[in-house]
Amino acid sequence: MAATVVGLSLNVVVVCQSVPVTRDQKPPVCVLGAGLIGGSLLRAARAAGYPAWGYNRSQAGVRAATADGYDVTGDLAAALTRAAESDALIVVAVPMPAVDHLLGAVETLAPDCALTDVVSVKGPVVRAVRAHGLGKRYVGGHPMAGTSESGWSATDSELFRNAVWTVGADDDAHARVWTRVARLAVDCGAVVVPVGAEDHDRAVARISHLPHVLAEALAVAGSGGGTLALGLAAGSFRDGTRVAGTAPDLVRAICEPNRDALLEVLDDTIAVLTAARDDLRAHGSLAKLVEAGHDGRAAFDTVRRWEITDIRPGDHDWQARLRDAGRRGGVFTTLRT
Amino acid sequence: MAATVVGLSLNVVVVCQSVPVTRDQKPPVCVLGAGLIGGSLLRAARAAGYPAWGYNRSQAGVRAATADGYDVTGDLAAALTRAAESDALIVVAVPMPAVDHLLGAVETLAPDCALTDVVSVKGPVVRAVRAHGLGKRYVGGHPMAGTSESGWSATDSELFRNAVWTVGADDDAHARVWTRVARLAVDCGAVVVPVGAEDHDRAVARISHLPHVLAEALAVAGSGGGTLALGLAAGSFRDGTRVAGTAPDLVRAICEPNRDALLEVLDDTIAVLTAARDDLRAHGSLAKLVEAGHDGRAAFDTVRRWEITDIRPGDHDWQARLRDAGRRGGVFTTLRT
Numbered sequence: 171m172a173a174t175v176v177g178l179s180l181n182v183v184v185v186c187q188s189v190p191v192t193r194d195q196k197p198p199v200c201v202l203g204a205g206l207i208g209g210s211l212l213r214a215a216r217a218a219g220y221p222a223w224g225y226n227r228s229q230a231g232v233r234a235a236t237a238d239g240y241d242v243t244g245d246l247a248a249a250l251t252r253a254a255e256s257d258a259l260i261v262v263a264v265p266m267p268a269v270d271h272l273l274g275a276v277e278t279l280a281p282d283c284a285l286t287d288v289v290s291v292k293g294p295v296v297r298a299v300r301a302h303g304l305g306k307r308y309v310g311g312h313p314m315a316g317t318s319e320s321g322w323s324a325t326d327s328e329l330f331r332n333a334v335w336t337v338g339a340d341d342d343a344h345a346r347v348w349t350r351v352a353r354l355a356v357d358c359g360a361v362v363v364p365v366g367a368e369d370h371d372r373a374v375a376r377i378s379h380l381p382h383v384l385a386e387a388l389a390v391a392g393s394g395g396g397t398l399a400l401g402l403a404a405g406s407f408r409d410g411t412r413v414a415g416t417a418p419d420l421v422r423a424i425c426e427p428n429r430d431a432l433l434e435v436l437d438d439t440i441a442v443l444t445a446a447r448d449d450l451r452a453h454g455s456l457a458k459l460v461e462a463g464h465d466g467r468a469a470f471d472t473v474r475r476w477e478i479t480d481i482r483p484g485d486h487d488w489q490a491r492l493r494d495a496g497r498r499g500g501v502f503t504t505l506r507t
Numbered sequence: 508m509a510a511t512v513v514g515l516s517l518n519v520v521v522v523c524q525s526v527p528v529t530r531d532q533k534p535p536v537c538v539l540g541a542g543l544i545g546g547s548l549l550r551a552a553r554a555a556g557y558p559a560w561g562y563n564r565s566q567a568g569v570r571a572a573t574a575d576g577y578d579v580t581g582d583l584a585a586a587l588t589r590a591a592e593s594d595a596l597i598v599v600a601v602p603m604p605a606v607d608h609l610l611g612a613v614e615t616l617a618p619d620c621a622l623t624d625v626v627s628v629k630g631p632v633v634r635a636v637r638a639h640g641l642g643k644r645y646v647g648g649h650p651m652a653g654t655s656e657s658g659w660s661a662t663d664s665e666l667f668r669n670a671v672w673t674v675g676a677d678d679d680a681h682a683r684v685w686t687r688v689a690r691l692a693v694d695c696g697a698v699v700v701p702v703g704a705e706d707h708d709r710a711v712a713r714i715s716h717l718p719h720v721l722a723e724a725l726a727v728a729g730s731g732g733g734t735l736a737l738g739l740a741a742g743s744f745r746d747g748t749r750v751a752g753t754a755p756d757l758v759r760a761i762c763e764p765n766r767d768a769l770l771e772v773l774d775d776t777i778a779v780l781t782a783a784r785d786d787l788r789a790h791g792s793l794a795k796l797v798e799a800g801h802d803g804r805a806a807f808d809t810v811r812r813w814e815i816t817d818i819r820p821g822d823h824d825w826q827a828r829l830r831d832a833g834r835r836g837g838v839f840t841t842l843r844t
Contacts, residue, residue: 314739314740314741315741333741334739336739363735365735365739369735372732373732373735373736373739374736374739376728376731376732376736377732377736377737377740377741377743377744378740378744381725381743381744381746381747382797383780383783383793383796384721384725384780385800385804386783386793386796386797386799387721387776387779387796388717388718388721389799389800389801389802389804390776390796390799390800390803391713391717391772391779391803392713392803392807393804393806393807394713394772394775394803395709395710395714397810397835397836398700398702398706398836399709399713399714400714400806400807400810401671401810401812401836401838402651402700402702402710403651403714403715403807404652404653404670404671404715405653406714406715406718406719406750407714407715407718408807409718409746410718410746411804411807412742413743413746414800414801414803414804415804415805415808417801418797418798418801421797422792422794426791426792429787429788433787433788435728435731436780436784436787437784438728438731439725439728439780440781440784443720443721443776443777443780446720446773447770447773447774450763450766450769450770451766451770454763455759455763456720456759456762456763457755459720459723459724459727460719460755460759460762461755462727463722463725463726463727463748463751464723464751464754464755464758465726465730466726466727466729466730466751467722467726467730467752469730469737470726470729470740470744470745470748471752473734473737475738497733498734499734499735
């Protein structure tokens with residue numbers, strides 16, 4: 171497998187040399203999946219000047235995208251053959267359960283293309299990519315954007331404006347692919363945070379997957395109070411349950427693949443709630459929880475980002491240095507050519 | 508105590524007869540506490556044509572309200588004496604820990620006035636009101652409105668527009684006071700839901716106090732992930748922790764007095780989360796939680812209100828009939844004179 175990977179890497183260098191990319195000519199992008207994220211990426215990439223086309227499994231999605239003037243096909247082989255011929259960056263933009271099928275097709279039809287994804291979890295994608303021998307061409311991504319809507323009808327070329335977009339910085343990341351993925355994210359209006367797969371998954375368990383779980387639990391508790399309770403519900407319940415309006419299959423596809431990290435933070439949170447419950451029962455006080463929560467929200471409101479300027483992908487130890495910078499709030503809002 | 512209460516009730520009838528209220532002349536309102544809710548009520552009541560004045564403990568609040576042209580004093584005795592002289596409706600608009608002190612002053616200076624409150628919990632207020640011998644003149648209220656802001660600077664005459672405002676319908680509610688409180692709420696733009704104190708407290712534990720507790724726990728979990736996690740946080744975390752930005756003392760004053768009902772729903776919610784955690788660990792699935800949560804949110808999004816037209820306060824068994832209607836989604840958006 172290692173020999174194959176090296177071979178792919180060498181192939182790519184040849185391809186990159188044969189298709190030089192200038193500032194005026196953006197390299198093509200092939201997006202697999204034209205749902206909320208993939209479809210919005212198609213829109214944003216085209217708006218930023220990238221030649222961009224896509225594949226979508228459902229014919230309804232293909233028709234909707236085509237009707238809006240986007241180049242989306244239901245023919246996966248055709249989309250990938252075109253990607254291979256034009257050295258496109260391939261973006262896997264489907265929920266985790268559909269990733270393996272697409273990677274199998276990429277392995278067969280476009281194994282030399284640069285590869286990224288916008289899936290909500292990174293460890294399982296990294297493992298699937300490696301299992302298909304595509305590891306050396308892959309740098310993962312995750313735009314932290316979305317709504318409770320889904321499908322082409324919800325797509326928006328401005329979805330990523332000022333959103334965070336993580337770009338994988340594990341030790342095997344290829345500098346040229348890294349830069350290509352990061353540039354696409356920046357060109358879509360996003361702020362790039364470099365992060366390793368494991369750090370990513372632990373972080374999003376806390377700030378994306380746990381919010382889903384708590385929103386579902388709150389919705390269960392509210393509806394347990396029947397018409398009266400739901401009729402009295404106002405802003406705190408509405409906001410706290412907003413993401414429980416997301417389609418159940420999508421929530422499961424987002425959260426379940428991050429099982430280990432989510433279990434860890436769920437354990438912690440159940441312990442925090444149990445301690446608060448016990449304090450309230452024994453002493454009538456929620457002081458400890460409420461003060462810690464208020465501090466936590468204040469930390470969120472005041473978290474500072476700073477521009478990474480001193481680390482160039484490809485430099486010695488660049489991946490570890492990027493990961494460290496990302497942990498400390500470092501971002502890219504622009505990329506040197 | 509019972510004899511005293513009956514005496515007060517008789518006194519009031521005399522007062523009401525001596526100060527007839529027409530459609531053109533709104534009865535005066537005395538608001539004790541000029542924070543977010545009380546101050547907004549002063550603004551809304553005046554905008555609706557009520558003679559309205561208030562008391563506020565802090566001189567800073569008095570100055571801010573006065574500067575905006577509102578009649579707010581730091582002299583509690585003066586505010587209450589004026590209330591007694593003009594048969595004002597007194598509105599207790601302070602957090603639960605400050606309620607008892609104010610009721611003591613009402614008992615001394617204005618025991619015959621109609622009395623309501625806008626406190627976030629009803630059982631403890633009912634008990635305090637009865638302890639001060641004011642039960643027969645009291646009908647509780649709770650506008651389901653607020654922000655994470657507090658104090659006069661956050662007040663807004665439109666805060667109650669289309670908000671739900673519960674009005675107590677326990678068996679000892681006095682019909683004339685009930686109507687007066689409900690009319691004030693409607694005139695402030697609110698939708699009135701009749702509800703008993705116990706039903707109220709169990710319902711708000713689910714849709715107001717639990718959201719606070721879960722928001723605090725989510726903020727704790729997010730900040731436990733440090734700068735990286737907080738830097739990746741987007742809409743679901745922002746919305747899910749919004750109310751954790753509320754001042755800790757205020758959150759405690761809202762939640763802790765509703766201990767029994769909050770403990771019950773916290774127990775339920777910890778059990779729901781524990782079962783979900785166990786499912787995720789054993790089967791990799793969050794299906795049960797996610798589907799129930801989605802159903803719960805859908806129930807919230809589709810809850811229907813209907814206008815109560817066939818129950819007149821003072822009719823036979825009117826309080827029980829109002830409570831039953833409120834449980835089934837019945838509201839008042841207007842009140843017959």
